[in-house]
Amino acid sequence: MARTRVQRQVYADLLERYGRQVADAFMRAVADLRAGAELQRVIAAMEAGDIEGALDALHIEPEAFNEIADRIRDAHEAGGKASVEGMPKRGPDGTALSVRFDGRNPEAERWLSRHSSDLITRLTEEQRQIVRERLAEAMRQGQNPRVAALEIIGRINRVTGKREGGVLGLSAPQEAYVSGAREQLASDDPAALRAYLTRTRRDKRFDRSVAKAIREGKAPDAAIAAKALTAYERRLLQLRGETIGRVEAMSSLQQAKFEAFRQAVASGKVAENTVTKVWRSASDLRVRHTHRSLNGDSARLNEPFRSPSGALLRFPMDTSLGAGTDEIVNCRCDCDYRIDFLANIR
Secondary structure (H helix, E strand, O other), X not given: OHHHHHHHHXXXXXXXXXXXXXXXXXXHHHHHHHHHOOHHHHHHHHHOOOHHHHHHOOOOOHHHHHHHHHHHHHHHHHHHHHHHHOOXXXXXXXXXXXXXXXXXXXXXXXXXXHHHXXXXXXXXXXXXXXXXXXXXXXXXXXXXXXXXXXXXXXXEOOOOOOEEOOXXXXXXXXXXXXXXXXXXXXXXXXXXXXXXXXXXXXXXXXXXXXXXXXXXXXXXXXXXXXXXXXXXXXXXXXXXXXXXXXXXXXXXXXXXXXXXXXXXXXXXXXXXXXXXXXXXXOOOOOOOHHHHHHOOOEEXXXXXXXXXXXOEEOOOOOXXXXXXXXXXXXXXXXXXEEEOHHHHOO
């Protein structure tokens, strides 16, 4: 049990480290997209009513997210090595058990390639679609092209010289949150402004100005509203990065754990029927009910866990057997693996 507790802490430390590295890679990708956007081309295309031309001038391309794939590979490699280091050091006959993790194994490479490709494609297509819809809406409203472009790529911070704010990098729901906050901050309706003050990710440093506008029955000062919106966008983007970081680090580490034991079995050094895995939930009120039910369930290495929803998962975060996002998003579960050499002599 002591070894299991140590391994869980090792996993938690790896999750923290690589979750941050993936999140940082995502933030750098967004900063690179902002820096590479051709503002004047975007404006000219919008003036000509050319949405696709404006989109092309933003250069939202898969290559921008390649570093994320590199960090996912790093997490997978570290998780696999940590898993083999946690295996017993001696076999059933007392001889040394030497198992190494091969991150270049064809199965490991296949998962990394498919997973990273799917993620980068999803991020790229999502960003292009969000921007396309935002451009179309700006044109329908007759919005100033320059203002519309800056609402997408952000404005230059005079202190850092870098762009910040804007909807680039946000998810579709987050872009909708920004749109709603923009309307609220431009309104003189007290109810709309009070609604803005309920937004969890707002920067509370601007609350006093909003409260003053409510008392006076007018819209907040435009400059202050713009700063408040930029801060809101910045916080939403940070949340998006942290969420992607945690999900991708968890997916990589859980896959690596399974892969490490699969490789140990494939090498002939560990018999498959000696390996058991146990589902461990985070054991708090935030755990989804299906995973609360799975807590403590055990299965053989290649047997799936069956969620009460009917979904099959080889381990937490596994989607290879068709589990949907309702079983994956915000999952914090873990999986313990055990080798029982006595299984073959009972």
